[in-house]
Amino acid sequence: MTLTTPTMTVTQTMMTAITAKSKQSLKLRHELKHNINKQDDLILISRLRKLFDHDPNAGSHGSYRVSSLYFDTPYDKALRQKIDGVNQREKFRLRYYGENTSFIRLEKKFKINGMCGKHSVRVTADQVKQILNGDIDFLLNSEHPLLIELYSKMKGQLLEPKTVVTYDREAFIYKPGNVRVTIDRNLRSGLDSINFLNPKLFHAPVHDGVAVLEVKYDEFLPEVVFMAVQLPNRQATSYSKYAVCRKYD
Numbered sequence: 001m002t003l004t005t006p007t008m009t010v011t012q013t014m015m016t017a018i019t020a021k022s023k024q025s026l027k028l029r030h031e032l033k034h035n036i037n038k039q040d041d042l043i044l045i046s047r048l049r050k051l052f053d054h055d056p057n058a059g060s061h062g063s064y065r066v067s068s069l070y071f072d073t074p075y076d077k078a079l080r081q082k083i084d085g086v087n088q089r090e091k092f093r094l095r096y097y098g099e100n101t102s103f104i105r106l107e108k109k110f111k112i113n114g115m116c117g118k119h120s121v122r123v124t125a126d127q128v129k130q131i132l133n134g135d136i137d138f139l140l141n142s143e144h145p146l147l148i149e150l151y152s153k154m155k156g157q158l159l160e161p162k163t164v165v166t167y168d169r170e171a172f173i174y175k176p177g178n179v180r181v182t183i184d185r186n187l188r189s190g191l192d193s194i195n196f197l198n199p200k201l202f203h204a205p206v207h208d209g210v211a212v213l214e215v216k217y218d219e220f221l222p223e224v225v226f227m228a229v230q231l232p233n234r235q236a237t238s239y240s241k242y243a244v245c246r247k248y249d
Contacts, residue, residue: 189245
């Protein structure tokens with residue numbers, strides 16, 4: 001007779017999650033990033049506001065705050081892979097917008113040979129508090145593969161909350177090509193991950209006057225967008241807000 005031990009049950013649950021995850025459509029997108037100064041920002045924003053619609057979820061001024069809590073291992077696997085330019089890498093984060101902590105998502109962002117993708121699942125504030133307190137057994141009982149994967153990596157790789165990253169985002173959309181153009185300003189960092197859900201928490205500015213232009217699209221970049229984001233002497237970069245904020249640990 002074969003006995004089913006708790007270890008076997010955990011393993012079987014994880015394998016089921018991995019199988020389910022592999023069946024999800026792996027949609028990869030192009031992502032271009034440029035560091036821009038204040039003058040670039042003024043030039044770009046005057047064009048973008050005339051040509052494209054703001055993200056409908058943005059406020060009356062077209063911008064909103066993004067608050068993210070990134071996870072990493074004790075030996076900084078995600079950070080090292082980013083710095084070393086590893087072609088296939090991933091990172092986990094919790095994210096909410098503005099001061100609204102009633103809508104929070106766990107996200108796994110990944111890159112494969114320069115293309116980017118993301119899996120996400122909505123979580124509650126109470127679940128986030130449990131994760132931050134190290135009470136993660138509920139993740140294993142979830143039916144969502146991303147939550148089970150987080151449990152697996154928190155146990156197997158000792159993945160843990162590492163750094164809070166906040167910034168102000170102005171976002172534009174252009175439906176042909178499923179294009180999204182964003183300018184992220186006022187990058188700030190914080191180490192008090194346990195109070196991540198407190199929107200009043202102080203975060204130190206780390207942007208040094210630099211903003212980040214990001215352009216994401218599917219198979220093609222429409223010419224009108226290509227022309228709108230052109231700046232002289234600016235080349236795409238591998239800028240990472242998480243990596244920049246980690247400098248201030």
